[in-house]
Amino acid sequence: MELKTLQNKKQNRTGHSRNMAQTRWTPFFFLLPSLIVLCFIVLYPLFYEFWISFRNVTLLNLKSGKYPYIGFQNYIQILTDPLFYKTLLRTLVWTAINVFFHITFGLFLAILLNRKLPGKSIIRVLLILPWAIPQYIGAITWRGMFNIEYGAINILLTKFFGPNAAIPWLSDPKWSFIAAIITNIWLGIPFMMMTCLGGLQSIPQEFYEAADTDGASGWQKFKNITLPLLKPVITPAAVLGTVWTFNMISVIYVITYGAETEEAQILVSLVYKKAFSYFRYGYSAALSVIIFLILMSFSSIFIKSQKLED
Amino acid sequence: MKNTKKVLTLLCIVALLTGIFAACGKKEASNQNDQQQASQPAPEQKKVEIAFWEQDEANARNTLDALISEFQSQNPNITVKRTHFETEDLRKNFTSASLGTTGPDIVLGPNDNLGVFVPGNLVQSAEDVMGADFFKNFDSVALEAAKYYGKQYMIPDRNGNELCLLYNKKLVLEAPKTFEELMDISKKLQSEKKVQYGLAFNKVEPFFTVPFLGAFGGQVFDDVNAQSPKPTLDTPAMLEWAKFLLKLQNDKIIPKEADYDVASNLFKEGKVAFLINGPWEFGTYVKAGMDLGIAPIPSINGKYPAPYSAVKGYCISAGVTDPDKKAAVKKFLEFVNSKDAQLKMVDAHKQLPTNLEALQDSKITSDPMIAAQKEQLSKCVPMPIITQMRAVWDAMKPVQQELFAGKIKPEDAPKKIQKKAEEGIKALGF
Numbered sequence: 001m002e003l004k005t006l007q008n009k010k011q012n013r014t015g016h017s018r019n020m021a022q023t024r025w026t027p028f029f030f031l032l033p034s035l036i037v038l039c040f041i042v043l044y045p046l047f048y049e050f051w052i053s054f055r056n057v058t059l060l061n062l063k064s065g066k067y068p069y070i071g072f073q074n075y076i077q078i079l080t081d082p083l084f085y086k087t088l089l090r091t092l093v094w095t096a097i098n099v100f101f102h103i104t105f106g107l108f109l110a111i112l113l114n115r116k117l118p119g120k121s122i123i124r125v126l127l128i129l130p131w132a133i134p135q136y137i138g139a140i141t142w143r144g145m146f147n148i149e150y151g152a153i154n155i156l157l158t159k160f161f162g163p164n165a166a167i168p169w170l171s172d173p174k175w176s177f178i179a180a181i182i183t184n185i186w187l188g189i190p191f192m193m194m195t196c197l198g199g200l201q202s203i204p205q206e207f208y209e210a211a212d213t214d215g216a217s218g219w220q221k222f223k224n225i226t227l228p229l230l231k232p233v234i235t236p237a238a239v240l241g242t243v244w245t246f247n248m249i250s251v252i253y254v255i256t257y258g259a260e261t262e263e264a265q266i267l268v269s270l271v272y273k274k275a276f277s278y279f280r281y282g283y284s285a286a287l288s289v290i291i292f293l294i295l296m297s298f299s300s301i302f303i304k305s306q307k308l309e310d
Numbered sequence: 311m312k313n314t315k316k317v318l319t320l321l322c323i324v325a326l327l328t329g330i331f332a333a334c335g336k337k338e339a340s341n342q343n344d345q346q347q348a349s350q351p352a353p354e355q356k357k358v359e360i361a362f363w364e365q366d367e368a369n370a371r372n373t374l375d376a377l378i379s380e381f382q383s384q385n386p387n388i389t390v391k392r393t394h395f396e397t398e399d400l401r402k403n404f405t406s407a408s409l410g411t412t413g414p415d416i417v418l419g420p421n422d423n424l425g426v427f428v429p430g431n432l433v434q435s436a437e438d439v440m441g442a443d444f445f446k447n448f449d450s451v452a453l454e455a456a457k458y459y460g461k462q463y464m465i466p467d468r469n470g471n472e473l474c475l476l477y478n479k480k481l482v483l484e485a486p487k488t489f490e491e492l493m494d495i496s497k498k499l500q501s502e503k504k505v506q507y508g509l510a511f512n513k514v515e516p517f518f519t520v521p522f523l524g525a526f527g528g529q530v531f532d533d534v535n536a537q538s539p540k541p542t543l544d545t546p547a548m549l550e551w552a553k554f555l556l557k558l559q560n561d562k563i564i565p566k567e568a569d570y571d572v573a574s575n576l577f578k579e580g581k582v583a584f585l586i587n588g589p590w591e592f593g594t595y596v597k598a599g600m601d602l603g604i605a606p607i608p609s610i611n612g613k614y615p616a617p618y619s620a621v622k623g624y625c626i627s628a629g630v631t632d633p634d635k636k637a638a639v640k641k642f643l644e645f646v647n648s649k650d651a652q653l654k655m656v657d658a659h660k661q662l663p664t665n666l667e668a669l670q671d672s673k674i675t676s677d678p679m680i681a682a683q684k685e686q687l688s689k690c691v692p693m694p695i696i697t698q699m700r701a702v703w704d705a706m707k708p709v710q711q712e713l714f715a716g717k718i719k720p721e722d723a724p725k726k727i728q729k730k731a732e733e734g735i736k737a738l739g740f
Contacts (some may be wrong), residue, residue: 059697144571144572147572261711279738
């Protein structure tokens with residue numbers, strides 16, 4: 001059955017293309033330039049990474065270009081290290097919390113902005129601002145605000161809850177991890193908000209009018225109209241957000257002063273440290289491949305499950 | 311099945327095209343070279359571009375730009391392109407870039423870069439490029455610090471980089487000689503509500519705390535010149551170090567949390583009387599209108615802390631092989647290390663120059679800021695620049711943080727630092 005439809009489709013296509021004086025390769029030629037670029041910037045580095053993940057590449061032999069093949073040794077070393085699982089768990093927590101708040105806050109603000117509000121354009125600009133600030137600078141500013149005595153956050157905390165309420169955001173690794181999460185939530189909301197807003201504006205007003213006639217409540221409208229119709233927008237945004245957050249190094253790096261403590265690092269900061277402080281390129285490549293596989297399987301499973309629900 | 315075939319053909323074609331394009335690219339490039347050579351037959355007229363990477367402070371960068379434009383007007387066929395990086399970025403970017411052709415020809419940075427550059431074969435011996443005579447006009451102590459495996463891989467351009475005790479003369483008339491004195495002054499000023507804390511320094515980076523280890527007779531390696539130096543961090547000296555740092559915090563002599571910027575700003579705003587920082591920042595405080603005093607870090611129980619001294623200087627990339635480029639690099643390095651150029655740089659970095667003529671110049675001998683460093687420099691130890699030092703820094707940093715946060719006791723710190731350092735050294739492949 002499926003084969004038949006496929007053949008049908010194909011016939012249609014070839015028939016069609018003859019009419020338009022095209023060959024079956026025409027679309028391919030249109031795609032060619034971008035394919036070439038993609039090969040250079042995506043495929044080649046990807047294969048190279050797989051290749052060096054099976055080799056012993058260190059500072060000492062980096063320049064020589066001769067990297068001895070060591071099989072799965074890099075992978076074995078990573079997968080037998082308890083630090084990997086601890087860090088993986090922390091990375092999952094980090095990603096889940098961040099993406100959850102990005103989407104809930106983003107959606108909430110988008111719905112607000114989609115209504116009639118006085119001074120809406122100004123509010124919108126203010127809400128997008130975190131996006132316009134370079135991440136690095138945003139994170140440094142937050143780090144300043146987290147200082148135990150001179151940071152704005154602790155000054156507020158001690159004003160409201162007494163002198164013992166100050167939190168050692170930057171010196172206690174557990175708190176710095178939370179500080180990094182707060183910073184990253186702040187940084188990530190505008191993207192989700194804008195994406196949701198775009199989705200909201202494409203929902204025809206008639207649906208809501210019809211629902212109003214039927215006497216639906218606000219929550220019912222949200223649950224039965226807004227959410228289902230936003231799904232095609234939110235699903236890819238959530239996948240993107242997850243991949244970005246999973247690999248978000250700059251915020252953790254800045255807030256924890258280089259992610260030196262094991263209690264406040266995520267997988268990608270571990271890769272960074274192994275590659276660029278310890279120059280263990282083979283090991284880092286293997287770790288990156290593992291991250292790649294985790295993210296790829298997550299994305300495909302997530303997208304598939306969303307499609308199945310439909 | 312059909313799909314796989316399609317994908318395969320696609321990949322093959324793409325691979326083929328990539329090859330063709332790559333070939334084209336090379337041809338074009340060599341064509342250009344040919345043309346250049348054809349249009350400019352005279353060898354000394356050949357245009358050379360030098361890629362120059364540095365990690366310097368803002369003041370020094372301005373001076374470097376002025377020097378570069380002066381050099382370029384004297385040598386119209388040479389262009390020098392300066393690019394700035396932070397310490398760590400410079401190291402990792404140079405390492406990655408050295409695999410291709412986009413790396414720098416000259417790198418200006420601290421001498422501990424050598425611990426990465428030399429084992430990685432990223433740089434070449436400076437003596438081979440500059441000739442032995444060139445080094446006759448340099449301070450021998452600085453030259454020694456710029457060697458690795460006994461070979462001159464770096465041309466030192468300044469000597470110092472040492473941490474000193476800075477004090478605000480509006481709050482403290484005379485520098486304390488002992489740490490006990492410093493604590494008394496701090497407490498007095500605190501009780502008079504003139505300052506919030508007595509002393510501030512960057513509590514994040516162990517570079518700022520390692521001087522105290524010296525005051526208790528400790529050092530981080532048994533012998534830096536040994537074949538495989540062993541870290542010596544699980545020692546009574548390290549325990550004293552940990553106890554001392556914690557005492558400073560518990561006695562409220564230092565703030566609970568302070569990174570480089572917080573410490574520096576507290577000092578600038580007069581909220582602390584003393585600061586531990588290096589000569590590269592002296593100019594900033596003077597510019598901010600402070601009455602700045604400079605002294606050695608005071609003694610603890612009669613023994614002086616030993617900050618690390620280091621040289622900064624120029625390295626030549628191993629990729630500089632073309633004779634024209636070599637000549638241009640040589641010319642540029644001679645120019646920036648001339649007496650006049652080094653003296654101009656001193657205005658920016660406020661450290662000792664390395665050129666012997668520059669050292670004798672009245673500008674250096676009469677500079678109060680440089681004179682004030684002399685006493686501290688005599689109490690310094692050279693910073694270990696071997697590759698393994700990376701592991702020591704990375705071991706001290708998190709443990710020091712946990713110590714200040716009260717997560718571990720001073721008694722447990724030495725063992726933990728030692729363990730981490732040994733792991734790190736193993737990870738580095740030594």
